Amino acid sequence: MATSGSLLFVERNARVYRRTWRGSVISTFMNPILYLLAMGLGLGSLVDDGGGSVQLDFDYLTFLAPGLLAAATMMTATGESLYPVMAGMKWNKYYYDALATPISIRNIVVGHFGWVTVRILFTAVVFTGVMVAFGTISPATALLVIPPSVLGGLAFAGPISAYAAQLENETGLSTVFRFVITPLFLFSGTFYPIDQLPNWMEPVAYVTPLWHAVETTRSAALGIETAWAPALHYLVLVAFLLGGAVVADRLFHRRLNV
Amino acid sequence: MTEPLVHAVDLTKRFDDFTAVDTVSFDVSPGEVFGFLGPNGAGKSSTMKMIGAVSPVTEGTLTVFGLDPEADGAQIRARLGSVPQENLLDTELTVFENLFIYGRYFDLPKTVIKERIDELLAFAHLEDRRDDLVEPLSGGMKRRLTIARALINQPDLILLDEPTTGLDPQARHALWDRLYRLKQQGVTLIVTTHYMDEAEQLCDRLVVMDNGKIVAEGSPRNLIERFATRDVVELRFPVGMQVDEQELDGLAKRVEMLPDRTLLYTDSADQTLVNITERPLDIESTIVRRSTLEDVFLRLTGRSLID
Numbered sequence: 269m270a271t272s273g274s275l276l277f278v279e280r281n282a283r284v285y286r287r288t289w290r291g292s293v294i295s296t297f298m299n300p301i302l303y304l305l306a307m308g309l310g311l312g313s314l315v316d317d318g319g320g321s322v323q324l325d326f327d328y329l330t331f332l333a334p335g336l337l338a339a340a341t342m343m344t345a346t347g348e349s350l351y352p353v354m355a356g357m358k359w360n361k362y363y364y365d366a367l368a369t370p371i372s373i374r375n376i377v378v379g380h381f382g383w384v385t386v387r388i389l390f391t392a393v394v395f396t397g398v399m400v401a402f403g404t405i406s407p408a409t410a411l412l413v414i415p416p417s418v419l420g421g422l423a424f425a426g427p428i429s430a431y432a433a434q435l436e437n438e439t440g441l442s443t444v445f446r447f448v449i450t451p452l453f454l455f456s457g458t459f460y461p462i463d464q465l466p467n468w469m470e471p472v473a474y475v476t477p478l479w480h481a482v483e484t485t486r487s488a489a490l491g492i493e494t495a496w497a498p499a500l501h502y503l504v505l506v507a508f509l510l511g512g513a514v515v516a517d518r519l520f521h522r523r524l525n526v
Numbered sequence: 527m528t529e530p531l532v533h534a535v536d537l538t539k540r541f542d543d544f545t546a547v548d549t550v551s552f553d554v555s556p557g558e559v560f561g562f563l564g565p566n567g568a569g570k571s572s573t574m575k576m577i578g579a580v581s582p583v584t585e586g587t588l589t590v591f592g593l594d595p596e597a598d599g600a601q602i603r604a605r606l607g608s609v610p611q612e613n614l615l616d617t618e619l620t621v622f623e624n625l626f627i628y629g630r631y632f633d634l635p636k637t638v639i640k641e642r643i644d645e646l647l648a649f650a651h652l653e654d655r656r657d658d659l660v661e662p663l664s665g666g667m668k669r670r671l672t673i674a675r676a677l678i679n680q681p682d683l684i685l686l687d688e689p690t691t692g693l694d695p696q697a698r699h700a701l702w703d704r705l706y707r708l709k710q711q712g713v714t715l716i717v718t719t720h721y722m723d724e725a726e727q728l729c730d731r732l733v734v735m736d737n738g739k740i741v742a743e744g745s746p747r748n749l750i751e752r753f754a755t756r757d758v759v760e761l762r763f764p765v766g767m768q769v770d771e772q773e774l775d776g777l778a779k780r781v782e783m784l785p786d787r788t789l790l791y792t793d794s795a796d797q798t799l800v801n802i803t804e805r806p807l808d809i810e811s812t813i814v815r816r817s818t819l820e821d822v823f824l825r826l827t828g829r830s831l832i833d
Contacts, residue, residue, distance in 0.1 A: 271633050273600070273631075276630055276631055276633060277631075279630060280627050280630065280631070283623065283626075283627055283630075284616070284618070284619065284627075287618065287619060287623070288618065360614070360615075360616055360617060360618075361612070361614050362614070362616055364580075364610070364614055365614045365616075365628070366631055367580050368578060368580060368603060368606070368608040368610065369603055369604075369628065369631035369632055369679075370600040370601075370603050370604045370631065370632060370633070371600075371631050372599070372600060525581075525582060526541070526581060
């Protein structure tokens with residue numbers, strides 16, 4: 269049975285990762301631990317003593333952890349949608365390499381998203397493992413928490429891959445983190461409910477995928493209700509993923525099929 | 527007559543308003559080494575990319591193995607070996623990993639790939655670099671690795687885009703030797719080059735391209751006969767001396783005055799030299815040589831510099 273070209277392309281990424289995994293594995297494990305220690309326990313004791321946990325219905329660590337999980341999959345998805353695409357198109361041009369073989373542009377696009385999904389899933393599994401270790405969720409709940417957090421990551425992978433596909437140089441890469449990822453991280457409900465923000469800022473969160481990812485992930489982790497109907501949150505996330513993927517497919521073809 | 531491996535009629539490639547390849551027609555037969563010779567920007571690489579089914583044809587007909595690159599690109603590429611101008615190796619991976627990953631793109635079984643890698647490393651003289659990273663390898667080694675990689679699927683047709691550009695003479699000769707061995711095995715090769723000696727050494731047949739068009743076609747010998755003479759006499763005059771072209775009239779079939787020397791294209795250098803001594807010319811030095819493809823090339827594509 270012939271293996272599909274997309275799967276062969278995922279295999280390529282897995283093989284390259286097998287050589288370079290060490291650095292990313294350490295940060296995948298260390299980031300949740302450091303954040304949960306510093307923010308959850310450190311800042312959290314202040315919040316809890318100040319009556320914050322009464323307002324939140326949970327101690328701060330428990331409230332915060334699913335938000336950080338959603339942010340972590342966002343970070344992984346963003347990194348994996350920027351640098352590998354830039355490398356494939358501009359740096360060592362491994363896309364062109366593959367295109368000289370039976371691999372097609374569509375295989376590259378599908379394979380790219382396939383591999384990003386694997387990487388997000390890995391982040392989500394490690395992060396929920398750390399949450400279980402910190403006692404913020406039970407192992408059974410962890411299984412419920414993974415799907416929304418992975419979907420949240422993919423909602424970033426779509427548009428950011430499309431953005432990366434048309435970049436001409438690397439200055440556009442740090443722009444994403446500086447002007448998109450960091451503000452979202454701070455203002456999309458990761459650290460506190462967005463109704464704590466001034467009223468005019470709340471609608472901004474509605475149009476960003478991270479808030480929807482935080483809502484659905486936190487709801488799965490804590491068994492609380494989401495701000496909107498769950499279907500609406502999921503709809504927004506799926507729309508970001510599919511819309512981004514369709515545009516990315518177009519731009520990959522425009523760039524590579526000349 | 528065997529079916530041509532590559533068949534092109536009025537093949538055209540346009541990028542916006544720029545026409546890179548302009549209605550070129552040619553056939554490549556199985557087993558031959560076919561060359562595209564031309565200056566930079568002549569359209570050689572664009573033609574190669576269309577043959578390699580990685581760049582869409584704008585207009586005209588092109589078949590490779592009797593297949594349409596637009597509809598059957600993957601099938602064509604499965605039987606092709608491609609050596610692009612840039613090496614495109616993954617420098618963070620080892621020699622072995624580069625070959626292995628490339629082999630997997632063709633969906634070859636892992637055991638088959640491993641066997642072939644051993645053969646290819648011997649072919650490319652890289653056995654002892656098998657597990658080294660690609661980055662520290664020399665230019666010649668990287669080029670040999672790129673060629674070895676293009677052979678992993680045992681292609682019927684190999685496309686080599688400027689295979690020896692940037693290599694030192696030893697590395698070039700070693701590569702020519704490898705390519706000649708492939709030809710002996712019956713593999714068809716298509717080569718682009720702007721090196722005349724490379725074209726003369728390798729190609730059974732070639733086309734000269736200029737400004738996207740084919741300006742001549744034939745074997746190297748045949749092109750020299752048609753567009754140059756058997757011999758060339760190169761004359762140098764003392765610095766500052768002006769020679770009138772009329773003073774050289776009748777000495778050769780064609781005379782070309784260059785800033786630093788004068789070329790006399792003749793079928794008999796001996797006769798020309800005898801005739802020269804009979805004229806009152808103040809000549810500083812004389813060189814006699816056989817015509818080369820370079821003379822053909824410069825005649826057809828001009829001497830002006832192309833950027």
